[in-house]
Amino acid sequence: MIQLLFLVVFSEMAVIVVLSFKTPLRKLVIMVLDRVKRGRGPVMVKTVAGTVSVVMMSSVYSMMKIQKRWIDDGAANPTDQVLMAKHLLEATLMGASLFLALMIDRVHHYIRELRLRRKNMEAVKKQGRGFEDVKPGGSNEVKALEEEVTALRAKFKQLESDLETKTKEMSAAEANAVALRKQSEGFLLEYDRLLEENQNLRNQLQSLDQRLSRSGSKKNT
Numbered sequence: 001m002i003q004l005l006f007l008v009v010f011s012e013m014a015v016i017v018v019l020s021f022k023t024p025l026r027k028l029v030i031m032v033l034d035r036v037k038r039g040r041g042p043v044m045v046k047t048v049a050g051t052v053s054v055v056m057m058s059s060v061y062s063m064m065k066i067q068k069r070w071i072d073d074g075a076a077n078p079t080d081q082v083l084m085a086k087h088l089l090e091a092t093l094m095g096a097s098l099f100l101a102l103m104i105d106r107v108h109h110y111i112r113e114l115r116l117r118r119k120n121m122e123a124v125k126k127q128g129r130g131f132e133d134v135k136p137g138g139s140n141e142v143k144a145l146e147e148e149v150t151a152l153r154a155k156f157k158q159l160e161s162d163l164e165t166k167t168k169e170m171s172a173a174e175a176n177a178v179a180l181r182k183q184s185e186g187f188l189l190e191y192d193r194l195l196e197e198n199q200n201l202r203n204q205l206q207s208l209d210q211r212l213s214r215s216g217s218k219k220n221t
Contacts, residue, residue, distance in 0.1 A: 002086075005093035012100035019107045033108045049098060056094040059087040 018029050036045065066084050 002089060002093065005090065005097060008097045009093055009100065012097060012104060015104050016100065016107060019104070019111065030108065030111060033104070045101075049101065052094050052098060056091050056098075059091040059094070063087045063091070 015029060018025050035041065063084055066080050066087070069080065
């Protein structure tokens with residue numbers, strides 16, 4: 001099993017190296033990976049990865065049991081040392097194989113994303129060249145659109161100017177309204193004061209009339 005794990009690890013390393021450089025062999029590897037990721041391929045890959053993970057955990061558990069036995073016995077026999085080294089090597093190789101498989105998946109994904117982005121950029125460049133090579137009729141349409149845009153911009157600026165003028169007028173009207181309101185409040189206060197003085201004068205006149213009427217009645221007697 002160890003020989004098989006070494007073969008798998010070195011094969012995965014070789015695949016990563018091939019994917020890292022632009023060569024005809026990389027295209028072949030990418031095609032193979034594309035086919036693997038279609039249909040039942042992902043399910044099979046996940047099944048294999050799950051099995052390897054279980055076996056790796058089993059090896060780790062065996063190492064823990066051996067280590068516990070060493071602690072209990074206080075010494076390590078040669079058989080346990082050989083088994084410990086074997087399980088450690090197997091767990092290390094299986095972990096490395098899983099990690100390299102994940103790296104292959106990510107590198108393949110990023111290569112596909114890069115290819116798609118390049119295709120999109122080429123399509124955009126071709127579209128830009130098509131706009132540059134427009135016929136005279138198309139250029140006339142572009143000029144008409146530019147003129148319409150210019151007219152709309154001028155109209156927009158005019159509307160902004162009118163809006164600013166109306167805003168200033170509204171602000172002035174609000175200021176006048178505030179001033180008139182303050183002035184009316186002043187008039188109301190002055191009116192109340194005059195009413196109070198008028199009432200006081202009336203009271204004084206009434207008291208004077210009463211005094212005069214009393215003094216006149218005394219003279220008659």
